[in-house]
Amino acid sequence: MRVIRIIDDSNFVTGKERNGGNYKYEEVAILDESGVILRGEHTTSAEFQFCTFCGSFGCTECTWYHPSYEMDNLAKRTQHEPTEMS
Numbered sequence: 771m772r773v774i775r776i777i778d779d780s781n782f783v784t785g786k787e788r789n790g791g792n793y794k795y796e797e798v799a800i801l802d803e804s805g806v807i808l809r810g811e812h813t814t815s816a817e818f819q820f821c822t823f824c825g826s827f828g829c830t831e832c833t834w835y836h837p838s839y840e841m842d843n844l845a846k847r848t849q850h851e852p853t854e855m856s
């Protein structure tokens with residue numbers, strides 16, 4: 771199993787990270803040995819209603835994880851790497 775974590779804190783400002791417009795975003799995905807995404811989650815420091823499946827504010831429609839474009843690319847890249855034996 772592999773874990774890929776994407777942290778976007780480029781816009782993060784302490785004191786504004788909950789409702790001030792400067793949020794941190796994080797996406798974590800679990801992959802199997804062949805690089806296929808099994809499950810994942812989006813999170814944010816913002817206090818607003820946030821969809822952990824697709825990473826959008828205000829979304830209540832998702833029922834499973836949607837990897838971001840970036841995560842999809844990272845996952846595909848691991849498929850060409852040798853498998854870690856840990």
Ligand SMILES: [Zn+2]
Pocket residue numbers: 821822823824825826829830831832
């Ligand atoms: Zn959603």
